[in-house]
Amino acid sequence: MKGCPKCKSNMIIDIVYGFPSRKMCDDATSNKINLGGSVKELKSPDYKCKSCGYEFRELDRFFKN
Numbered sequence: 001m002k003g004c005p006k007c008k009s010n011m012i013i014d015i016v017y018g019f020p021s022r023k024m025c026d027d028a029t030s031n032k033i034n035l036g037g038s039v040k041e042l043k044s045p046d047y048k049c050k051s052c053g054y055e056f057r058e059l060d061r062f063f064k065n
């Protein structure tokens with residue numbers, strides 16, 4: 001179960017990288033995903049919290065504890 005490391009909300013969406021397809025654009029419009037741009041870099045976040053807007057990576061959760 002994904003949760004926001006900042007506000008503990010579970011309203012987390014994926015940040016998707018790469019050239020957006022039609023479906024990705026639709027999903028982004030309906031807030032199911034967040035478009036992160038065409039290139040994913042090492043420090044690019046994987047998830048975004050819909051409650052507080054915080055962006056984080058999968059690994060950040062492990063460093064937290």
Ligand SMILES: [Zn+2]
Nearest residue numbers: 004007049052
């Ligand atoms: Zn949050």
